[in-house]
Amino acid sequence: MELSSSISVDCVVFGYDEERLNVLLVERTLSDPPSSDFTSDWTLTGNHVYQDETIEAAASRVLFDLTGLTEIYLEQFKTFAHPERLLKPKDQLWMKSIGLDPTRRVVTVGFFALLATQQANLKWMGREVKWTPVKAVGDLAFDHNQILDAALIALRSKMKHEPIGFELLPEKFTLTQLQNVYEQIFDAQFDKRNFRKKINRMKYVIPLNEKQVGVPHKPAQLYMFSREVYEKTRRELFDFII
Amino acid sequence: MELSSSISVDCVVFGYDEERLNVLLVERTLSDPPSSDFTSDWTLTGNHVYQDETIEAAASRVLFDLTGLTEIYLEQFKTFAHPERLLKPKDQLWMKSIGLDPTRRVVTVGFFALLATQQANLKWMGREVKWTPVKAVGDLAFDHNQILDAALIALRSKMKHEPIGFELLPEKFTLTQLQNVYEQIFDAQFDKRNFRKKINRMKYVIPLNEKQVGVPHKPAQLYMFSREVYEKTRRELFDFII
DNA sequence: TACCTAAGTGTTATTATTACACTAAGCAGT
DNA sequence: ACTGCTTAGTGTAATAATAACACTTAGGTA
Numbered sequence: 338m339e340l341s342s343s344i345s346v347d348c349v350v351f352g353y354d355e356e357r358l359n360v361l362l363v364e365r366t367l368s369d370p371p372s373s374d375f376t377s378d379w380t381l382t383g384n385h386v387y388q389d390e391t392i393e394a395a396a397s398r399v400l401f402d403l404t405g406l407t408e409i410y411l412e413q414f415k416t417f418a419h420p421e422r423l424l425k426p427k428d429q430l431w432m433k434s435i436g437l438d439p440t441r442r443v444v445t446v447g448f449f450a451l452l453a454t455q456q457a458n459l460k461w462m463g464r465e466v467k468w469t470p471v472k473a474v475g476d477l478a479f480d481h482n483q484i485l486d487a488a489l490i491a492l493r494s495k496m497k498h499e500p501i502g503f504e505l506l507p508e509k510f511t512l513t514q515l516q517n518v519y520e521q522i523f524d525a526q527f528d529k530r531n532f533r534k535k536i537n538r539m540k541y542v543i544p545l546n547e548k549q550v551g552v553p554h555k556p557a558q559l560y561m562f563s564r565e566v567y568e569k570t571r572r573e574l575f576d577f578i579i
Numbered sequence: 580m581e582l583s584s585s586i587s588v589d590c591v592v593f594g595y596d597e598e599r600l601n602v603l604l605v606e607r608t609l610s611d612p613p614s615s616d617f618t619s620d621w622t623l624t625g626n627h628v629y630q631d632e633t634i635e636a637a638a639s640r641v642l643f644d645l646t647g648l649t650e651i652y653l654e655q656f657k658t659f660a661h662p663e664r665l666l667k668p669k670d671q672l673w674m675k676s677i678g679l680d681p682t683r684r685v686v687t688v689g690f691f692a693l694l695a696t697q698q699a700n701l702k703w704m705g706r707e708v709k710w711t712p713v714k715a716v717g718d719l720a721f722d723h724n725q726i727l728d729a730a731l732i733a734l735r736s737k738m739k740h741e742p743i744g745f746e747l748l749p750e751k752f753t754l755t756q757l758q759n760v761y762e763q764i765f766d767a768q769f770d771k772r773n774f775r776k777k778i779n780r781m782k783y784v785i786p787l788n789e790k791q792v793g794v795p796h797k798p799a800q801l802y803m804f805s806r807e808v809y810e811k812t813r814r815e816l817f818d819f820i821i
Numbered sequence: 822t823a824c825c826t827a828a829g830t831g832t833t834a835t836t837a838t839t840a841c842a843c844t845a846a847g848c849a850g851t
Numbered sequence: 852a853c854t855g856c857t858t859a860g861t862g863t864a865a866t867a868a869t870a871a872c873a874c875t876t877a878g879g880t881a
Contacts, residue, residue, distance in 0.1 A: 339585065339627045339628075339629065339630070340585060340586045340627065340628045340629060340630050340632070341583060341584070341585060342583070342584060342585075342586055343581065343582065343583060343584075344582045344584055344660065344686055385581045385582065386581075386582045386660070387581065387582060388581070388582050388662070388684075389662050390582075390662070391660065391661055391662065392658065392660045392686075413657060413658065415655060416634065416655065416658040416688050418586065418628070418633065418634045418688070419633055420630070420631050420632070420633065442630075444586055444634075444686065446658050446660070494740075497740070498736075498739070498740055511828085512828090512829090513827075513828075528870075528871070528872080529828090529829085529830095530829085530830070530831080530871095530872085531869070531870065531871085533829080533830085534868090534869090535868090535869090538868090549828095551878095551879085552826090552827080552878075552879080553825075553826065553827090553878070553879040553880065554825075554826040554827040554828070554877075554878060554879070555826080555827060555828045555829080555876060555877035555878055555879095556827095556828080556877075556878065557827075557828055557829085558828085558829085753859085754859090754860090755858075755859075770839075770840070770841080771859090771860085771861095772840095772841085772860085772861070772862080773838070773839065773840085775860080775861085776837090776838090777837090777838090780837090791859095793847095793848090794847075794848080794857090794858080795847070795848045795849070795856080795857065795858090796846075796847060796848070796856075796857040796858040796859075797845060797846035797847055797857080797858060797859045797860080798846075798847065798858090798859080799858075799859055799860085800859080800860085
């Protein structure tokens with residue numbers, strides 16, 4: 338039989354806080370009726386797509402409602418549609434409680450978003466919202482662990498070949514911060530001098546006439562990323578690969 | 580209002596025929612009622628997802644029905660859900676003619692598949708099926724030009740960083756064939772000696788004890804690709820990038 | 822003034838990239 | 852058997868990128 342389904346978007350919102358990579362989670366509690374069986378747990382941030390809305394608009398709406406920001410790096414990475422993705426008893430219970438038909442198949446389109454954590458001012462439909470270090474995420478509701486895993490794979494893969502690390506930093510950043518972003522996300526350590534040599538070749542990482550102030554050590558040069566220069570100077574690489 | 584929709588998959592089936600990159604198209608005619616207004620045109624190969632079917636299974640089913648093959652390289656690349664993606668008059672007419680509700684939003688998950696054209700034995704629900712050179716594809720039905728464009732972008736991007744060019748060749752291939760695959764898909768020319776030097780470093784491209792036979796020139800060494808060796812010897816690269 | 826912290830910098834050996842042109846092997850036609 | 856046609860296959864030298872490695876500098880704090 339042909340499939341009729343609801344469509345939702347889930348945004349895996351990654352935030353970097355100068356220490357590690359975090360992901361935004363919102364609490365899921367059973368409010369109506371409040372149930373003692375239902376211990377609260379955590380979900381990614383998602384919502385249904387409205388009738389006349391594109392999925393990109395739905396994802397932006399979720400992000401805006403959540404953070405108050407509009408210019409967020411956002412990218413569709415994968416769609417999740419397994420027939421049994423929402424059939425765990427707790428998920429069923431929760432769907433009933435908010436008035437959704439629990440037998441209805443829900444297809445969700447996964448997006449990931451990148452931002453510097455301090456940019457965001459968090460709220461979500463009155464529910465609790467928190468940043469959680471990606472490495473400390475426990476069992477999530479629905480199939481959200483799977484979605485998060487896929488988002489991480491997509492993030493790493495994109496990050497290897499395109500300059501999106503900057504999206505996780507404030508507009509002005511130091512090279513040490515930039516290096517830390519890559520070290521955290523790839524669980525790797527790079528040599529400072531070699532890293533900087535490489536960055537030096539990237540004409541789109543532009544030194545500013547500005548240094549850190551108020552740090553209790555030699556203040557670092559600040560840089561910014563220019564997507565414009567990147568688009569002009571980018572050259573195609575083939576790695577395909579050893 | 581919340582969205583209720585049908586889910587379909589569309590497979591962008593790429594085939595390489597030792598000359599260029601082709602894509603499989605099927606003819607769309609209005610059979611019931613046959614209409615003289617409705618000039619036939621071409622679509623990608625897709626179908627609805629059934630109630631208890633995963634989208635991956637639906638895509639494999641489409642490919643199997645189309646080619647009789649089961650072990651095809653297949654990858655989900657993007658989901659298309661624009662509210663107006665099927666509202667062109669011709670698309671509406673066609674949906675009515677096959678008994679679909681034309682006001683219903685249809686969300687389609689795009690997959691691309693790779694094969695060597697000679698492997699496939701084509702048929703599709705009695706409709707005409709043809710290989711078309713990607714560069715010669717005209718206006719397609721629905722939003723299928725958009726889907727094809729996105730598939731090409733995804734293919735090129737993946738191909739730059741992972742060894743999937745082999746999927747477009749027969750199991751045993753020559754280095755010249757391999758080079759042609761990349762030249763065609765990237766619209767570029769590579770130096771033969773440098774290309775071969777690079778391939779030489781890839782331990783997963785394995786020379787066989789076998790040569791071409793019956794060619795009217797020096798017969799070429801045949802090679803095969805070993806995914807197993809690839810997985811073992813692959814090393815992570817960071818290009819992120821000038 | 823001494824100490825702490827992170828910033829910033831250069832050299833050398835190895836490896837990869839680029840640009841470039843001739844010889845070898847098989848087949849077809851005479 | 853010889854000639855010609857076609858594609859396969861190969862090496863070198865100059866330049867650029869990578870990898871491994873340790874000390875000095877600038878500011879703040881006590």
